Amino acid sequence: MPVPHARPITLTTPERRRLTALAYSHTAGYHQVIRARIVCDAARGHANAAIARRHDVTVDTVRRWRGRFADEGLAGLADRPRPGRPTRFTPVQTAEVKALACQLPAETGTPLSKWTCPDLAAEAVDRGIVAAISASTIRRILARDTIKPWQHHSWIFIRDPRFAVKAAHVLDLYARTFDGVPLDADEYVISSDEKTSIQARCRCHPTLPPGTARTMRVNHEYQRKGALAYLAAYDVHQAKVFSHRSAKTGILPFMTLAEQVMTQQPYASAKRVFWVVDNGSSHRGQAAADRLSQRFPNAVMVHTPIHASWLNQVEIYFSIIQRKVLTPNDFTSLDQVEDRLTAFEQRYNATARPFRWKFTPADLEDLMTRIERHEQKEQNLQQPAGCNTQPAAHALAA
Incomplete structure (x- = not known):
């Protein structure tokens, strides 16, 4: 052969x-x-x-x-296509598992705040959807539609009736326009707010530095050495930070910060200086705007909408402070906190560049359109008794 x-x-x-x-x-x-x-x-x-x-x-x-x-x-x-093991669960069973995961546990009478894969597996068996199923199989089924019931995100519904108008003013200032007119070279935009209750926590045992195969170690126990408020004013287009530290927030600390900024050049001789602030008690309402303009005639206060501090660029600087200066919190005294904040501010101003702000008026219009569409859907559903949801889509008309 x-x-x-x-x-x-x-x-x-x-x-x-x-x-x-x-x-x-x-x-x-x-x-x-x-x-x-x-x-x-x-x-x-x-x-x-x-x-x-x-x-x-x-x-x-x-x-x-x-x-x-x-x-x-x-x-x-390459490997040939293989049929694999026959599926154990029918499409109907798979759909019922997904539907269960998309329900709040409280709606099903289960005393849980959110589902986990083992909980869903046990609930599916108790309901008779399947005879037996593992948590890993539940996870694979939900992964096909990116369903993650064990996660959650908090949100707040827009309730400022003039949200669109106020937000548009702030976004226009970031783009160097106001009331449709471009800002001149001697007009500036200041974003200001307070970071409250910065504590000095003195650890009961010294913090250990990182080493080979070892992260920094911070003792959990600490003694409180007081707290302070950190007020900051951020020049949006110059990327420069001014600050004032106080035992507490209020009208006087805020006006002290404004005095610090407005009495130096180029702001003292500027045509206009726009102060973007939220609705905190230190600078709330028309009274605060009048108080600022009376003290500094070239200062114009612009408020963000209610519950929209994310439109205030100084919040980005505060997040940098939190990550790079205050975490982990290990200070022996408030003086040490102040020294660290002052030193970081000088370091930041030496190299900072303006933030790349990406939320544009077009994004704002899209947001308001989606809110209006959401409200129209809710109008077709029966509202629970006692629900007092305030409409926000009419801000488009405003």
Whole structure:
């Protein structure tokens, strides 16, 4: 009986490069590496038996991948599609599990605040949806639609009736316009707010620095050494920070900060200086605007909408302060906190650049449109008794 001859293998230059790279790869799968080495040896003229001995595989394995490459090229080295294990759960059962995950546990009578995969698996069995199911299977089912009931995000509904108008004024200032007129070179935009209750926490044991295979270690126990309020004014387009520290917030500390900014150049002689502030008690309402303009005639106070401090750029600076200066909190006294804040402010002003503000008036219009669409849907649903949701979409008309 004649002995079958080995399939001849001839490689093109691109094929040789790809196979060589795969044969010596440290990240590719083991089986892919072995297949590439088999084909490379076959192209050099080695016999199947010699290749099998060299790579510790059977002759049939060498013959298979040699033949597949001869017939299909590089595509022949990939695994064939396989049907896999038959599914244990019907599409209806899968849909019922997803529907259960999209319900609040309280609505089902389960004393939980949110679902986890083990809880969903137990609930699915209790309800008779499936006879048995594992938590990992629940996770795979939910992953197909990116359903994550164990996570949550908080949100707040817009309730300022003039939200769109106020937000548009702030966004226009960031783009250097006001009432549709571009700002002159001697007009400035200041974003201001307070970071309250910055504590000095003196740890009961010294903080240990990081080391090899060890992170910084901060003792959990501490003694309170007091707290202070950090008031900051951030020049939006110059990326410069001014600050004032006080035992508490209020009208007097805020006006002290305004005095510090408005009595120095270029703000003292500026045509207008716009102060973007939220609705905190230190600078709330028309009374605060009048108080600022009476003290500094070229100062114009612009309020963000209610519950929209995220429109105030100084909040970004406060987040930097929190991450880089105050966390972890390990200070022996309030003086040390003040010294650290002052030193960081000088360091920041030396290299800071304006923030890349990405929320534009077009994004605002899209937000208000989505809110209006959401309200129209809610009007078609029966509101729970005692619900007093204030409309916000009419801010578009405003």
